[in-house]
Amino acid sequence: AQKVTQAQTEISVVEKEDVTLDCVYETRDTTYYLFWYKQPPSGELVFLIRRNSFDEQNEISGRYSWNFQKSTSSFNFTITASQVVDSAVYFCALSETNVYGQNFVFGPGTRLSVLP
Amino acid sequence: GAVVSQHPSRVICKSGTSVKIECRSLDFQATTMFWYRQFPKQSLMLMATSNEGSKATYEQGVEKDKFLINHASLTLSTLTVTSAHPEDSSFYICSARDLNIHDRTNEKLFFGSGTQLSVL
Numbered sequence: 001a002q003k004v005t006q007a008q009t010e011i012s013v014v015e016k017e018d019v020t021l022d023c024v025y026e027t028r029d030t031t032y033y034l035f036w037y038k039q040p041p042s043g044e045l046v047f048l049i050r051r052n053s054f055d056e057q058n059e060i061s062g063r064y065s066w067n068f069q070k071s072t073s074s075f076n077f078t079i080t081a082s083q084v085v086d087s088a089v090y091f092c093a094l095s096e097t098n099v100y101g102q103n104f105v106f107g108p109g110t111r112l113s114v115l116p
Numbered sequence: 117g118a119v120v121s122q123h124p125s126r127v128i129c130k131s132g133t134s135v136k137i138e139c140r141s142l143d144f145q146a147t148t149m150f151w152y153r154q155f156p157k158q159s160l161m162l163m164a165t166s167n168e169g170s171k172a173t174y175e176q177g178v179e180k181d182k183f184l185i186n187h188a189s190l191t192l193s194t195l196t197v198t199s200a201h202p203e204d205s206s207f208y209i210c211s212a213r214d215l216n217i218h219d220r221t222n223e224k225l226f227f228g229s230g231t232q233l234s235v236l
Contacts, residue, residue, distance in 0.1 A: 037227075043207060045160075045227035091159065095225075104150070104211075104225065108159045 002027040004107035012113045021077045023092030034075045035093040082114045122228025137195045137231045139210035145190035146212035154207040166193040200235045
């Protein structure tokens with residue numbers, strides 16, 4: 001069965017600091033998909049990134065970057081020059097293909113507080 | 117981008133009443149929708165998978181008679197919490213798969229904005 005671990009329950013940083021959110025996953029499938037979602041206080045889930053297991057290329061999008069390491073089963077997320085608006089709960093998720101289609105297993109989430 | 121609309125965003129009801137939550141895909145067809153539950157400061161837990169035209173698949177421990185799911189069309193799934201009790205108070209959120217994405221390697225799930233249910 002698949003599993004997602006986010007060891008950091010809560011992180012507090014001061015604005016403009018860089019912060020890395022860790023995500024470690026477990027799966028027996030050779031094909032799988034990894035995601036990061038942001039959940040601001042309003043509650044909705046905001047899609048940030050999808051990474052396929054066969055694509056290990058790291059990605060940068062503005063202040064966000066992701067480091068996918070299959071060898072360590074990790075998919076870490078870094079925010080550079082953090083801003084107060086980055087304060088939210090961030091979820092890492094893993095999806096395996098099943099007969100009904102993809103469903104997600106979410107990690108427990110990391111609550112990020114960016115202080116002014 | 118694809119949008120999933122979820123209503124209501126917040127509902128307060130008395131114990132024993134039933135509450136219906138709607139999840140609509142606004143600009144795409146969704147053969148499969150998923151319902152999640154989230155307790156305060158906890159992660160999202162999958163409750164059930166809703167398939168258009170067939171019965172929903174419930175995760176272990178989720179009472180199908182308590183949480184009725186109907187997916188009667190390609191754009192609408194509903195979750196009805198029957199005879200709600202205070203322990204059903206939670207944040208419920210749905211997600212939907214886009215049927216018409218031809219490149220499945222880039223498929224994403226789109227999430228609704230969630231429903232905060234408070235049962236008094």
